[in-house]
Each structure stands twice: as C-alpha cells, then as structure tokens.
Amino acid sequence: MSKALFCIENLRVAYSHRSDEEVQWAVDGVSFTLQPGERMGLVGESGCGKSTLGRAAMRLLPLSTQIEGRVMFQGRSVFDMTPEQLRKFRGEAVALIFQDPMTRLDPLMTIGNHCLETLKAHLPQLSSKQAKERAIATLEKVKIPNTRWNQYPHEFSGGMRQRVAIALALLLNPKLIVADEPTTSLDVTVSAQILRELTRLCSEENMALLLISHDLALVAEYCDRIGVMYNGKIVEMGFSRAVFQQPQHEYTQSLLKAALHIQKGEMGNGQWAMGNGQGSTIPNSQFPSPSSGSSPSSLSSASQAQSPILRVLELQQHYTLEPNFVERLLRRQNQTIKAVDGISLELYPGEILGLVGESGCGKSTLSRTILQLIRPTAGKVEFFGQDLTHLSRKEIRVWRRQMQMVFQDPHACLNPAMTVGQSIADPLLIHKLANAAKAKQEVLSMLDKVGLKPPEVYHERYPSDLSGGQQQRVAIARALITRPKLLICDEPVSMLDASVQSQVLDLMLELKEEFELTYLFITHDLWLARFLCDRIAVMNSGKIVEIGPTKQVFANPQHPYTKTLLAAAPLLARA
Numbered sequence: 001m002s003k004a005l006f007c008i009e010n011l012r013v014a015y016s017h018r019s020d021e022e023v024q025w026a027v028d029g030v031s032f033t034l035q036p037g038e039r040m041g042l043v044g045e046s047g048c049g050k051s052t053l054g055r056a057a058m059r060l061l062p063l064s065t066q067i068e069g070r071v072m073f074q075g076r077s078v079f080d081m082t083p084e085q086l087r088k089f090r091g092e093a094v095a096l097i098f099q100d101p102m103t104r105l106d107p108l109m110t111i112g113n114h115c116l117e118t119l120k121a122h123l124p125q126l127s128s129k130q131a132k133e134r135a136i137a138t139l140e141k142v143k144i145p146n147t148r149w150n151q152y153p154h155e156f157s158g159g160m161r162q163r164v165a166i167a168l169a170l171l172l173n174p175k176l177i178v179a180d181e182p183t184t185s186l187d188v189t190v191s192a193q194i195l196r197e198l199t200r201l202c203s204e205e206n207m208a209l210l211l212i213s214h215d216l217a218l219v220a221e222y223c224d225r226i227g228v229m230y231n232g233k234i235v236e237m238g239f240s241r242a243v244f245q246q247p248q249h250e251y252t253q254s255l256l257k258a259a260l261h262i263q264k265g266e267m268g269n270g271q272w273a274m275g276n277g278q279g280s281t282i283p284n285s286q287f288p289s290p291s292s293g294s295s296p297s298s299l300s301s302a303s304q305a306q307s308p309i310l311r312v313l314e315l316q317q318h319y320t321l322e323p324n325f326v327e328r329l330l331r332r333q334n335q336t337i338k339a340v341d342g343i344s345l346e347l348y349p350g351e352i353l354g355l356v357g358e359s360g361c362g363k364s365t366l367s368r369t370i371l372q373l374i375r376p377t378a379g380k381v382e383f384f385g386q387d388l389t390h391l392s393r394k395e396i397r398v399w400r401r402q403m404q405m406v407f408q409d410p411h412a413c414l415n416p417a418m419t420v421g422q423s424i425a426d427p428l429l430i431h432k433l434a435n436a437a438k439a440k441q442e443v444l445s446m447l448d449k450v451g452l453k454p455p456e457v458y459h460e461r462y463p464s465d466l467s468g469g470q471q472q473r474v475a476i477a478r479a480l481i482t483r484p485k486l487l488i489c490d491e492p493v494s495m496l497d498a499s500v501q502s503q504v505l506d507l508m509l510e511l512k513e514e515f516e517l518t519y520l521f522i523t524h525d526l527w528l529a530r531f532l533c534d535r536i537a538v539m540n541s542g543k544i545v546e547i548g549p550t551k552q553v554f555a556n557p558q559h560p561y562t563k564t565l566l567a568a569a570p571l572l573a574r575a
Helices: 050-057 083-093 111-122 128-141 158-170 188-204 216-222 240-245 250-263 301-306 325-329 363-370 393-400 420-430 436-449 455-459 468-480 498-515 526-532 550-555 560-568
Strands: 006-014 025-034 039-043 066-073 094-097 176-180 208-212 225-230 233-239 310-321 335-347 352-356 378-383 403-406 486-490 518-522 535-540 543-549
Touching: 006 050, 025 050, 025 066, 025 233, 039 050, 039 216, 050 066, 050 094, 050 176, 050 208, 083 094, 083 111, 094 158, 111 128, 111 158, 128 158, 158 176, 158 188, 188 208, 188 216, 188 560, 208 216, 216 240, 216 250, 225 240, 225 250, 233 240, 233 250, 250 498, 250 526, 310 363, 335 363, 335 543, 352 363, 352 526, 363 486, 363 518, 393 403, 403 468, 420 436, 420 455, 420 468, 436 455, 436 468, 468 486, 468 498, 498 518, 498 526, 518 526, 526 550, 535 550, 535 560, 543 550, 543 560
Parallel strands: 039 208, 039 225, 094 176, 176 208, 352 518, 352 535, 403 486, 486 518
Antiparallel strands: 006 025, 006 066, 225 233, 310 335, 310 378, 535 543
8 A cells, every 4th residue: 555646445425415314425435546657537427426536535525525435645644634734735746627627717816826826835935937937838738828828717718728727737746636527628639738748747757647537538548547437436447448348337338339329420319319309398489589680480491491590701809918017118019819710601500510629719709709799890690681790789689589509618607596497497587488387397398308317306406516517418408498599509518428428419419300400519529520510610710721511521621720630539449
C-alpha cells in the first residue's frame, strides 16, 4: 500500500435523507488503487456515482453527506487531514477538473486573476512577473492566447471556459488529476491536444490521471485501465484493451453496443428509443399564428418541400474589445472579434443540419443570433420568409414559440429555485398552450420520454438534486414541450453516456417524424453528427468552410480543417 499513490477502500457515500428513509448509497463499496503515472478511466451512465466518487475523494461533498470507507493518498488518510493539510492537498497534490467549468470560475474575476490567485495562494514565493509567465505558458498549452488575459468567463464560449479550468488544474503540477468529463465541451482537435498533454505529463512527471467520462472511445485511447460503474458500484475493472475486446458484464456490453450504434451510423432504428413513442397531445393548431408574415401552420407540404424554413444571409456578429487603462496609455486600438463573419446557409423543413467546429469558432454565437437572443451586426435571418432582424421583442416572442433551443450548459438555463416540473411546464403556461392540470400531464409524459423515471419523483426535484446528465435531459424536455417547428440544439447530449445518448437521439428522430420538426444540431462529436444529420456544415474562425451531404463530407472532405477534425476524432477500434 505504501507504494500506491492513491487508494480507495470500500468507499460508500449517501446524501442527506430523512431518518425514516432507507439509506440510498450513491457510491456503494467501491475500491481501487492508482499507481504513480497510471491513467485510469471511470465510465458509466449519468447519475451512477462517478462525479460523487471524485468529489468524495477530495472531501468536497456537503457536511451532511454520509461517508464510509477510506481514501489514502501516499499512505495518508484524506479523511483525517487538517484544514491546512487539506488546502495544500487540493491543488498541489490532487487537482480536480469539474464537469461544469462555471462552478470553478468566479464571474467577477478575469481569467488572468484566476491564475494569479491560484499561484499566489500555493506558491507565494513567486514574483508577480514569474507568476504571470507561468500562467500564460499554461494557458497556451490549452490554446488560450495571452490576448484574452483580461477577459471574464462570460466572454468565453463553454468550450474555452473548460480549457481555462483545465489550465488552472495544471498550474501547480499536481501528482494526480481527477478529471470529471474534462473534454465534454471541447471539439475533437482540442480534446486530443489536451489529453495528449495530460498523458505526456503523466509520463514525464510520473503524474496519475483518473479520467471520469462517458466517452468510451476517449477512455480506450488514453487510459491504461478502465472501471465501469453502474448504480454506485464498479461492475467491471481491467486493462482497457481487454475490457473493450471481451467485456464480461452485461452493462459494459450494452455501453459498447450503444457507442458502436452511434459510430457505425446505424441511424434511427428505434432499438434504443425510450418511452411509448406517443407524442404530446397538444395539437399544432393550438399555436397562435404570428401576427405578420406567413404562419408556419398555414404552409402547405408542397411549398415546405421547396422553400427553406430558415435562411441566413451574410450574417455577422462582431464584438469590440476596448483597451484597459494601461493599454490606452500605450495607444492600443480597439480589438474586433469576428465571432460570426458573413455566414449564409439554408435549412429545409424536416432536415437535420449539423454544425461542427472547434470550441470558440462561433457555433453558439451563430445559434443565439439566429434566435435573436443577440442582435446581429449585419445580415438577415429569415424564418418561414419572415425577416426576424427587424421585428420588435413582442413580435419575436410570438415566433419564438416555433423556435426553441437546447443550451450547452443545462445548469445555466434551469432556475435553481424552480422544481423540474415547474421549469418544464413554464413554456406551456407562458404561451398559454395548457392550463396547470394539463401542463402537469404533459410534463410527466415528457419526463418519461427523456428517461427520468419515475416521472412523479423527478417532477418534484430541483436541478441541484440531479446529476449533470439528468439536468441535460430536463433541458431537452423543456425545449420539446411546446412542440416547436425548429429546434436548435447546442451540444444537447454532450453530457450523456453512450446508451442514454442513443436513447435521446432516437427519441429526437421519432419526434421529428411525428411533429415535422427541423433541427440545427450543433456538436463537436463528429460521429454523433454522422449518426444524426442529413447535411454537415463545418465552421472555423467564424466562417463556414465546408458544407454538404453527411456521407460526402465524411467520405471525401475538401477543406484541410475538415480533414484535421476527422483525423483527430477518437474511434472505438472494436469491430
């Protein structure tokens, strides 16, 4: 045991509960050992206890949590550490990369100050110059340029915030990194770069890595060993190659089958679909027609087949970064960021258009501009022939019933003070599509469809009671509840494991046919895009560099950037 770097022995974790309730163990009897320099992957469905295990090992759970077992680091008990020892342990010995970067970042601090605060707290002997040089070098490792030193977290995309969180974990050169879905928000090229950097550090610095992920291909490529978690227990453990080639437990077999289902592009066969396949009982006729222009419900099938549902023409979204006081003294000029730079595309009724590209390339900004959540710098957005860029807020609100969005970060779009049932029912009540009793019926049905069972239990829960993957399912249910004509999905399944991804994607395909939905599907997962999308648009630096039928783009990519994306995408080698 003295040679082991990190050892967990019979760990059991239960969250607070009423005295008359039976204890429900979120982590139930887990044991494993990590050696210096070893890379271990921990996979399983959302809610199985992966993140709870990582937080319990660093004593980051609430005081009311019931914990049994032992966690040893270099022969010392983590649970017996004093507050001062624990402070040094976190960061210098073990660093945690959170699943949601906004839980790590202070919205009132610049990215530079985040780095300096961490370094000064643990390495006070460093001068300000040395600290800044070290911070900039670490940020550059994760592809954050020093020009963004003075920006705040809200000025970064979700993927770039995750890169900052990874840089903060690397700053102090810890002996172990616990990475909880570290690349969920990142495109394949940046994911590959960061994981190569992490694995290089593991080799050179004898640093261990515990990679918590639902991405089986990622774990297979970068981890020596793999542990499969299900319902709080590790049901299978072994070397990655052996587990993937000859899985022993039926749950491991189902995970691999689901992942291969997506990667092989076996689209829409329904074998993974959840629920009873019945759609909402709210008819489309209950949607009031927009006050101007052609109503979506009034368009004939023939005209829909010929006319695009959405047309974007030379759309631009530019931001100006003003110099700070020192930069103004040095006569620095304003810097313009062209997040969306002259994009034109068309989306046809019933189509699924995939938008892929690296984090920070402008995908999410484009989606928000299409919905008029932010007004464009220039260009037009036409929805069913209506130019949305010239409508008032009230007029846009009417049209927005037909356009919904599933955001990348479910934690940010769910009100923590509202129950799950209230959050999902809210759009129905706002748009007067159902009364309270009918809305509850619809919500319970939708919860069942997205796999939150029993729905009566989840209906009364709050977002803080749910795992990241469960929160994402609530966000999907909330977007689908009004039965929109256009659904813009910004990484809607990025936080879900392979089996649940397949279920939700097949559900989306089922709803698409039943309610004549059209999707703009934003993702960094190329295999997911190939599985789901009719056409692919590849975005880089605010521009569409390639667009075409999915099979054509994958079989014969034309642009060098598309070729780079495809080369970097991890693929399960198992036949």
